[in-house]
Amino acid sequence: xxxxxxSPSSLSASVRDRVTITCRASQSISTYLxxxxxxxxxxxxxxxxxxxxxQSGVPSRFSGSGSGTDFTLTISSLQPExxxxxxxxxxxxxxxxxxxxxxxxxx
Amino acid sequence: xxxxxxxxAEVKKPGASLKVSCKASGYTFTGYxxxxxxxxxxxxxxxxxxxxxxxxxxxxxxxxxxxxxxxRDTSISTAYMDLNMLTSDDTAVYYCAxxxxxxxxxxGQGTTVTVSS
Numbered sequence: 564x565x566x567x568x569x570s571p572s573s574l575s576a577s578v579r580d581r582v583t584i585t586c587r588a589s590q591s592i593s594t595y596l597x598x599x600x601x602x603x604x605x606x607x608x609x610x611x612x613x614x615x616x617x618q619s620g621v622p623s624r625f626s627g628s629g630s631g632t633d634f635t636l637t638i639s640s641l642q643p644e645x646x647x648x649x650x651x652x653x654x655x656x657x658x659x660x661x662x663x664x665x666x667x668x669x670x
Numbered sequence: 671x672x673x674x675x676x677x678x679a680e681v682k683k684p685g686a687s688l689k690v691s692c693k694a695s696g697y698t699f700t701g702y703x704x705x706x707x708x709x710x711x712x713x714x715x716x717x718x719x720x721x722x723x724x725x726x727x728x729x730x731x732x733x734x735x736x737x738x739x740x741x742r743d744t745s746i747s748t749a750y751m752d753l754n755m756l757t758s759d760d761t762a763v764y765y766c767a768x769x770x771x772x773x774x775x776x777x778g779q780g781t782t783v784t785v786s787s
Contacts, residue, residue, distance in 0.1 A: 564732065597773040599715070606765055606777035607707075607715065613772050650715050654773070657720075657729040659705070664714040 565589050565653055569662035575670040580641045584665045586634040586651035595655035598627055598636045601664075602647045610649075611636065643669075672696035674704075674766050674778035681784045687754040690781045692766030699747035700724040703769040706740065706751045708762040716762075720769065721749060756785045 566589035576582050586596065594614035599607040609618050611627035614634055624639040638645055646669050651662040677691040692704060706718040719730035721740040728740045739752040749766060764781045767774035 599774075601709075601715065606780055607767075607774070608777075609773045609775050612775075616772065618773075618775070648714075652715075652717070652773075654769075658731045659717045659720070661707075661715045661717055 564658055565592060565656065565660055567651055567653055567660050567662040569649075569651055569665050571665060572663065573666040573668065575668045576641055577670045578641055578643060580670075582638045582641055582667065584636045584649055584651075584667075586629075586636070586662050588632045588634075588653055588655075591631045592653045592655035594630045595653055596627075596629065596634050597652045597654065598625075599650045599652060600645075600647045601650060607650070641667075672768070672776050674768060674776055676764075676766060676778040676781045679782040679784075681786065682756050684757055684785060684787055686756050686785075687752065688756055688760070688783060690751045690764050690766075690783070692749045692751070692778050694747045694749070694768070697768075699742075700744055702771075704740075704742070704749040705767045705769055705774055707765045707767060707774075709765075710759070710762040713762075718751070718764075723749060758785050761785045 568587045570585050596614045598611040601607040610621050610625050615627045626637050628635050648664045648666045650664050675693045700723045703720045705720040708716050721728045723742045742749045761784050766778040768776040
């Protein structure tokens with residue numbers, strides 16, 4: 564199975580901060596990498612697909628990059644509604660594994 | 671609008687079986703894979719598997735292979751996830767989600783499953 568490792572596991576930041584979360588795959592997955600935001604009590608929300616494609620309706624402060632084994636999710640200016648847990652997810656080959664998550668907390 | 675509506679919360683005893691349904695509406699059910707994802711309390715998201723509603727072909731996570739079966743009924747646009755020999759480790763919120771080929775873009779509301787004696 565492909566292992567997905569996110570860092571950091573948790574992060575404290577302030578509103579208007581720039582934040583970067585990284586995701587590393589145990590083998591190359593091309594750009595078959597998606598990012599999700601998960602808030603308590605809600606279903607996960609797709610933010611970025613194929614490493615860098617912003618989903619419709621997702622604010623432009625979110626961006627993704629990378630290919631192969633190393634990927635990043637960047638939030639350019641944190642807003643109060645962005646405090647949540649973020650997951651990367653590879654869909655290169657089954658089983659389609661998730662990273663362990665990055666919990667973004669308010670400082 | 672495109673939506674997935676899941677069946678309600680369940681309480682099960684260890685060793686029992688579980689069946690969760692996921693009814694699709696607003697799109698062509700057979701055109702998109704359905705995935706199942708769960709989140710145990712205090713844990714991250716776990717991919718369980720997927721089904722091609724057109725062919726019925728499935729892929730499962732190794733961890734639950736042998737205990738899980740994913741099926742569908744195209745006449746009512748509904749996918750099902752069966753999990754047997756439940757243990758407390760299966761206590762989780764279970765989600766179904768539509769795969770539009772570039773990610774899971776539509777999710778069900780989640781089904782809370784509690785396994786307890």
